[in-house]
Amino acid sequence: MNHASMFHRGLLSLFACTAFASAGAMASAATVPGHPRVNEVSRRIDNQQARIAKGVANGSITGKQAARDERRDANIAQRESADEAKHNGHLTKAETRRLNRAENRNSRAIHRQRH
Numbered sequence: 001m002n003h004a005s006m007f008h009r010g011l012l013s014l015f016a017c018t019a020f021a022s023a024g025a026m027a028s029a030a031t032v033p034g035h036p037r038v039n040e041v042s043r044r045i046d047n048q049q050a051r052i053a054k055g056v057a058n059g060s061i062t063g064k065q066a067a068r069d070e071r072r073d074a075n076i077a078q079r080e081s082a083d084e085a086k087h088n089g090h091l092t093k094a095e096t097r098r099l100n101r102a103e104n105r106n107s108r109a110i111h112r113q114r115h
Helices: 005-030 037-057 063-086 093-115
Strands: none
Touching: 037 063, 037 093, 063 093
16 A cells, blocks of 8 residues: 555545534534434523523623633533434433533523522
8 A cells, every 4th residue: 555545545534534523513503303312402502502691691691601601511512412423313311311410500500690
């Protein structure tokens, strides 16, 4: 095998990995018919983003607090995508439970900041 063909194979595998990773990230942003656990977690992340935006709009949450809350939500969404990638777009009950606990902690933090 010459260097050019090895380079092309490496480039092709890099492209394939990137395509799969981006497809997993995009899957968590939209609702997926027939995947209630995935939809539940995604819906909660969207709801919390709206609550954060509402808090910033009415002045009960500062920009620094909003950035921290959004960073937490982004971390949860990233973990959701990684878990989905492990199971062909599905979440196990244990993964859903873990993600919901993280969402509950973030939800309580948002509530304390807004009130």
